[in-house]
Amino acid sequence: MALNGPVPKNFDAENADNLEDIEKQFAVKAVEHMATYWGILEKVKGSSLRLTGIDDEIYEHLKKDFPEFDPAATINEDEMKSKSGKERWRNFMMQYEKRVKDYNFGTLVRTNPRKEYDQEGTIFVPRMQFYAVEIARNKLGLNDWVYEKAQKEKATESSA
Numbered sequence: 001m002a003l004n005g006p007v008p009k010n011f012d013a014e015n016a017d018n019l020e021d022i023e024k025q026f027a028v029k030a031v032e033h034m035a036t037y038w039g040i041l042e043k044v045k046g047s048s049l050r051l052t053g054i055d056d057e058i059y060e061h062l063k064k065d066f067p068e069f070d071p072a073a074t075i076n077e078d079e080m081k082s083k084s085g086k087e088r089w090r091n092f093m094m095q096y097e098k099r100v101k102d103y104n105f106g107t108l109v110r111t112n113p114r115k116e117y118d119q120e121g122t123i124f125v126p127r128m129q130f131y132a133v134e135i136a137r138n139k140l141g142l143n144d145w146v147y148e149k150a151q152k153e154k155a156t157e158s159s160a
Contacts, residue, residue, distance in 0.1 A: 026106055030124065034108045034117055037134070042150035046134075046143030052100055055135045062132045065092050071136035075111040077123050093128040103128040113142040 040049065052058065062069060065088065079085050096103045105127045108117065115121050125133075137143050 029105070030107050033127075034122075038117060038146070041143050041146040043147070045141075045147045046138035047141040049138050049143075051131055051135055051138070054099065055139075058096075058132055059135050059139055061092065061095070062136055066132075069136070071133065071140050072113060072142055075109070075123070075133070077111065080123075080125075080129075089126075089129055092132070093126055096128050100128060100131065103131075109133050113137045114145070116146075 080089065093103060103126065106124055107127050107130045108122050109125050109130045110117055111121045111123055134143070
């Protein structure tokens with residue numbers, strides 16, 4: 001079964017074989033995405049990075065649908081994943097169903113833009129939520145510290 005293709009209509013998740021293996025494969029993909037994104041942030045300032053071809057549109061849509069969202073604040077997972085939070089985010093994400101590849105594929109996002117990925121500060125979200133959050137953070141320069149830290153460490157290593 002392809003992980004990033006559509007699920008067959010006759011797929012019965014409740015009785016599928018090797019569910020644990022499938023879950024592990026999804027987890028591996030999410031961790032690979034996280035590591036790739038972090039590696040990019042270390043090489044390119046977030047403020048000059050584009051995650052999709054429609055970053056500006058996604059950012060404006062986020063500001064319109066979630067005016068209370070503060071990209072610099074720590075994400076409240078309980079609020080985001082509450083019944084009303086899920087509904088608002090689902091309505092937001094569905095507008096990108098045919099426009100953003102793997103828009104609903106699970107990935108990881110940091111709850112706090114000032115911290116690295118870690119066990120306590122990382123949550124599992126659909127890819128479109130990741131894009132909305134990280135596009136906003138990048139536009140505001142909130143991820144530039146990752147690049148600056150990596151460049152400082154690189155300079156220290158090369159002078160040693």
